[in-house]
Amino acid sequence: MEFTTNSGVWGTMFGVPHVVADNFLKLATGDQIKVLLYILRCSGRTLSDEEISRNTGVPVRDVTDCVLFWQQVNVLDERSRQTSVAIQNKSPQAETAAVSQQSKSEAGQTSVPRQKQELKPSEITDILESSSDISQLFKIVESFLGTLNHTQQNSLIWMHNYLGLKKEVILTLVQYCITIGKTNSGYIEKIACSWSENDINSLDAAQEEVQRLTHYNDFIGMIMKKFEMTRRPTTKQKEFISGWQNEGFNIDLIGYAYEKTIEQINKLSFEYINKILLSWKESGFTTVRSVRDSEISYKKNKKTAQNTSGVSDVDKYKVVINKF
Secondary structure (H helix, E strand, C coil): CCCCCCHHHHHHCCCCCHHHHHHHCCCCCHHHHHHHHHHHHCCCCCCCHHHHHHHHCCCHHHHHHHHHHHHHCCCEECCCCCCCCEECCCCHHHHHHHHHHHHHHHHCCCCCCCCCCCCCHHHHHHHHHHCHHHHHHHHHHHHHHCCCCHHHHHHHHHHHHCCCCCHHHHHHHHHHHHHCCCCCHHHHHHHHHHHHHCCCCCHHHHHHHHHHHHHHHHHHHHHHHHCCCCCCCCHHHHHHHHHHHHHCCCHHHHHHHHHHHHHHHCCCCHHHHHHHHHHHHHCCCCCHHHHHHHHHHHHHHCCCCCCCCCCCHHHHHHHHHHCC
């Protein structure tokens, strides 16, 4: 098949570095190619992620990753975050010198840093060729998520090589994140760091942790249903929920505390619910039945009584039940 250039549009063409066609047509994703072409087309002026997304169809959240890919392979050079992106034309000698300088710098380090390091596509390719574990890891994760972008590839290698998590542990983690609909690399890395710090690095330990997390998320879901919440709890609210789960409060009891809260202050308040639950625990009430029995007993025995200060039975009941 032969192609010829339409000379009628020659004056409106722009250049593409030959290294892109020579080395990166296979490595780069379709989105990365789109972003690069638009940047080259607009060379010389400042571009925002939103503009690139609008003109390429690439989601805004992925534009930064695409630009980062071309920067890391030295096709683009962002001279500053306030100026436009320009083409980076490095000679082979300059490239060699840069690699040599990087090697010298790394040689002076006493240990491998645990912070995330961005790898070039060529480095990723070398790692895939030298590590069967990472190669298998990529293939299996791709069967879950489809073709991996550069950020995802870098993330998997970082979790394996720098956090020291085993292949089967990373796969268990990725599968869990897929089940809860959170496949963002940052979210997965956050859990991976926690697992590494807590020595969760065997298949059994990972599966046990997934069960715990699943139970916790199910607990949150039940709380949201009881509280008629349409949005996920905030970080502070999650702390309350985690505390209730650790204290062993059952869902029905928490739901009853919610009903009492609405009756008394007419709004959802995790702090108020927490006070009620703790007061019930202090009084030995562990079920809705025990709380209601106490309410009936109190009302029956003190129906007509008032203390000397003139406090009504209703007020005394609130004090006994909620201990405020």
